[in-house]
Amino acid sequence: MLKAVDGVSFAIETGETVGLVGKSGCGKSTLGKSLLRLVPASGRIVYDGTDLAPLGERQLRPFRRRLQMVFQDPFGSLNPRHTVGAILDAPLRVHRLGDRTERAARIVRMLDRIGLPQGAAHRHPHEFSGGQRQRIGIARALILEPELVVCDEPVSALDLSIQAQVLNLLVEMKKDMGLSYLFISHDLSVVRYFADRVLVMYLGRIIESGPAGALWDQPLHPYTQVLLDAVPDPSRKRQAAPLAGDRPSAADLPPGCRFHTRCLRATAECAVVEPELRPRKGGRHVACHHAAA
Numbered sequence: 001m002l003k004a005v006d007g008v009s010f011a012i013e014t015g016e017t018v019g020l021v022g023k024s025g026c027g028k029s030t031l032g033k034s035l036l037r038l039v040p041a042s043g044r045i046v047y048d049g050t051d052l053a054p055l056g057e058r059q060l061r062p063f064r065r066r067l068q069m070v071f072q073d074p075f076g077s078l079n080p081r082h083t084v085g086a087i088l089d090a091p092l093r094v095h096r097l098g099d100r101t102e103r104a105a106r107i108v109r110m111l112d113r114i115g116l117p118q119g120a121a122h123r124h125p126h127e128f129s130g131g132q133r134q135r136i137g138i139a140r141a142l143i144l145e146p147e148l149v150v151c152d153e154p155v156s157a158l159d160l161s162i163q164a165q166v167l168n169l170l171v172e173m174k175k176d177m178g179l180s181y182l183f184i185s186h187d188l189s190v191v192r193y194f195a196d197r198v199l200v201m202y203l204g205r206i207i208e209s210g211p212a213g214a215l216w217d218q219p220l221h222p223y224t225q226v227l228l229d230a231v232p233d234p235s236r237k238r239q240a241a242p243l244a245g246d247r248p249s250a251a252d253l254p255p256g257c258r259f260h261t262r263c264l265r266a267t268a269e270c271a272v273v274e275p276e277l278r279p280r281k282g283g284r285h286v287a288c289h290h291a292a293a
Contacts, residue, residue: 002251004030005041006204009277012148017174017181019195019212021188021227025250027204028184029072032150035182036067047148065095068141072153074133078125084111084136085121091144110139113176114169131162135169142173148180155190167194188231192216197283200224203250203258206277210284220286223259257289265290 005027012018020028034041037052037060045052052063071077078087085107092103108118114135125133134154141149151170155163167190173179185191191198191212198215200208200223208221219225226243245262248254254261260270269289277287 003204004250005034008201008204008206010199010206010209012180012182014147015174015178015180017183017194017196019191019198020182020184020201021186021191021198022201023227023247024186026201027250028186028201029152031201032069032152032182032184036069036150038069061095065091065144066147067150068144068146068148069150069152070134070137070141070154072156074130074137074157075125077137078133078140080125083122083124084116084128087125087136088121088140088143091140095144097144106143110143113173114139129162130158131165134158134166138166138169138173142177142179145177146179148182150182150184152184153186154183156185156187163190170194188227200227203248203253205258205287206285207259207287208285209277210280210282214282214284218292220280220284220291221259221288222263222265222290225292257287 008031010018020031022028030039033039035045037045037055041053043053047063047067050063052060055063082090085104088107088110089103092098092106097103098106107121111118111120116132116135120128125136128136138154154170155166158166170181171194174181183191183194195212198209198212199206200215200221202223208215208219208224210220215224216228219228243262244264248258248261254271256272256274257263257266257270258274260266263270265288267290273289275287275289277285279285280291
């Protein structure tokens, strides 16, 4: 049986931005959607003291307003038949926030905050650039004034110059609204700029976590080192170590450590015993039998 995410446990503090990194297909997006109950998941999802996992849709509705998501595709996630005003009005109507006049005023204020003119409310998504569409997606998530926002690869489909604008908007909104973020990305340079703390995922499991600065300066897990070596850096003096072999299939995982088939530090123990995520100094955690000191 395929488990896209397996045995993952972590917390997000109020006002914190947690980055979730890993190669495509490792389970990052599934984890983000599971937290918001957008896909089925077992286990516990505790928010503000309440386990969301067993709740029905009616019981979940108050939490839907507090937990929102910015999706990866800035075009596919917006209804092409609706105007921007209708897209932003829909969550307000669902949660019964204000009458028509109050909702219209709220939409105008939100458009101004994301840098779009008031007239944008009467236009359709296809009339905007990719960066502007992603701003609209961000506005839709934030117009309910949530507390936690899951950002699923929010800038991966954008040009580099536009990425910086969208990231700056997310940073500004976090300060203004007191948001917490789970920021999902395969681009470590983006996560380094944006995150306070980083989780590294490989084949459905968290294999390392810690403060962003410490993780970049001294990665403990060999896979984290491989990811960092893959980030272009003209100042790097040593050549990045090659990663051997192919990634195992998530439907047929190897025994022991999931990374041992490609790891230069692997021993016989790694092929048999799956390492647990253990605490280290400085708020670090690592799942490796031979982690760096």
